[in-house]
Amino acid sequence: MQANGNLKKYFTQYTWETARTLFEVRTNMVNLDCNFGRKESKCCICGDEESTEHIFECVGSRGSQLTQQTYLRIIQPGGPEFTKDKAEEITKEIRTIIKERKQIQDILNKYG
Secondary structure, X not given: OOOOOOOOHHHHHXXXXXXXXXXXXXXXXXXXXXXXXXXXXXXXXXOOEOOOHHHHOOHHHOOOOXXXXXXXXXXXXXXXXXXXXXXXXXXXXXXXXXXXXHHHHHHHHHHO
């Protein structure tokens, strides 16, 4: 929320699912182990320290729209300013990559 009690613009201009995903990125609430108790979680793809920001720069995200520049646009003060279509495209990709990482991590946990 803004200081005047109004919702940030992105909560009203995007679909609920898109706004929620953007909010999760902005507040480090994306479903990654590092965001929920495991302070020193390693990326299951490259072995670097995992973080919300890392999913935008990891080699496992190459070829996607998830870049450092996209991350910086999402977390900018006042909220992201993408077209509705672009925001939906980016957040769909974020959700897909998080889901794929979770599946990889589950396989690694099960089979070592």
